[in-house]
Amino acid sequence: MDTTERPDGPYLEWTVVPSGIGPLLLAATPQGLVKVGFHAGSEDRVRATVDAVAARLGARARRPEPGAEVLLAEPVRRLAGYFAGSLRRFDLPLDWRLCTGFNREVLQELDRSVPYGSVVGYGELAARVGRPGGAQAVGHAMGSNPLPLVVACHRVVENDGGIGGFGGGVETKRALLALEGVLPQPLF
The missing domain is CATH 3.30.160.70 (Methylated DNA-protein cysteine methyltransferase domain)
Known part of the structure; x- marks a missing residue:
């Protein structure tokens, strides 16, 4: 069919x-x-x-x-x-209808410009979409991401080097960043 x-x-x-x-x-x-x-x-x-x-x-x-x-x-x-560990980019068709406006713009920029094994600060991502000073709004966009993991919001961290929050939990974020080689593997 x-x-x-x-x-x-x-x-x-x-x-x-x-x-x-x-x-x-x-x-x-x-x-x-x-x-x-x-x-x-x-x-x-x-x-x-x-x-x-x-x-x-x-x-x-x-x-x-x-x-x-x-x-x-x-x-x-x-x-x-x-x-x-054999796939670094999902390259899947995505249905973006569950997010709109600024949130969609931020998520699409994240998907386009932050590859496997790298991170970006909330403030830097805000600047990339033309909203310097919009780090908190970027944080809200990450929290509303309907496609986490595939649109890798775990790669967005605090500008001062902190890990930041994550809808799947901070330990999940740590595990994903470790998988991608950004952080050392968790001890526990």
Whole structure:
């Protein structure tokens, strides 16, 4: 069946996959990956997130059997490659409809200009999008990122060298930066 049209209307395919930082929720539309969620262990929380995303997009949510993903097959493969250390850029189609305006502009700049193994300060990223002094607004954009890990908000740090916050938790951020060689591997 053509993945761009379904007889029952627009749809959202979702699954939960294991990763080096715990279970991840992945959701995609025919336009591309639309949602990545950390700590996807609780079925109720996952279902609530999926239902909210589907409602916002006006789509029906469906969870295929493991291995039968159509829209998520490539994102699942690429995430496995990332955690195995063999993938440095996701290069996936992304559905940006869950973020708009300044947040989208900042996230797209981050995705374009901060490669694997590097970091950028909140203030520097604000300046790159024409908003010097907008470090706090950049922090809010990172916190609302619907595609963390793939649009690598873990690479945004405090201008004074501090690690900064992270929606997936600071320990997850440390683990991702260690995976990319930015920080030493955590001791615990």
